Amino acid sequence: MFKINKKVEYAMMALRHIYLKESTELTSVKEICEKYGTPFDVTSRSMQKMVTGGVLKSEKGAHGGYSLRMDLAEINFLDFMEMVVEPLSLVNCVQSESNCSMASSCNIIPPLVNLNKRMRDFFSTISLKEVMDYESRCPEKEGSC
Numbered sequence: 001m002f003k004i005n006k007k008v009e010y011a012m013m014a015l016r017h018i019y020l021k022e023s024t025e026l027t028s029v030k031e032i033c034e035k036y037g038t039p040f041d042v043t044s045r046s047m048q049k050m051v052t053g054g055v056l057k058s059e060k061g062a063h064g065g066y067s068l069r070m071d072l073a074e075i076n077f078l079d080f081m082e083m084v085v086e087p088l089s090l091v092n093c094v095q096s097e098s099n100c101s102m103a104s105s106c107n108i109i110p111p112l113v114n115l116n117k118r119m120r121d122f123f124s125t126i127s128l129k130e131v132m133d134y135e136s137r138c139p140e141k142e143g144s145c
Contacts (some may be wrong), residue, residue, distance in 0.1 A: 002090065002119070004081070011046035011084045012131070018068055019132050024055045026065030045086050053130075061105035070113065073130055078123035088123070090116045 014032045021027060029044045047066055050056040057069040081088055093100045093109050103109065 002076040005085045008081050008084050010043045011050060011080075013038060014043055014047055014066075015050065015055070015128070018042060018133050019072060023068065024068055026059060026063070028065045031065075036039075049084050053079075055080070055083070055127055070121055072129035073127045074126045075128050077128060077131055078120055079130050081123065088120060090119060 013036050014027075014029075017032055017035065018027045029040060029047060032038060032047075033040045035044055047056060048058075051058045051066070051069075055068070055072075055075060056066045057071050058064070059068055078088060091112055093103060093106065093112060100106070
């Protein structure tokens with residue numbers, strides 16, 4: 001089963017919190033951790049990776065914090081996930097440096113490579129803005145999205 005990494009979940013929580021605030025307001029890691037119960041170290045590292053990736057900007061100092069740097073419509077979900085964690089793959093054998101002991105006799109490597117490519121292609125078509133705006137496009141009360 002494909003699951004989004006916890007680091008990506010924490011990064012998404014932080015990003016959505018920042019995204020829904022006024023663009024001039026700064027957000028601290030502490031604020032996010034206290035509000036959502038996320039672990040400080042993982043949340044902080046995720047936010048730093050988003051700074052390095054150009055999604056967030058960081059202002060240092062007593063009244064510093066994070067704010068959006070990039071329009072979320074300009075970054076796709078695949079790039080975001082790979083910014084926070086390692087390159088996305090379904091199984092180890094689709095990576096070029098596979099250590100699978102069955103690689104020489106495995107008959108499903110080509111289908112898995114194809115499936116991995118299609119999954120990556122799909123995630124690259126979804127912008128972070130689409131992900132963050134989901135509730136406004138599909139309120140829970142409608143329930144049909």
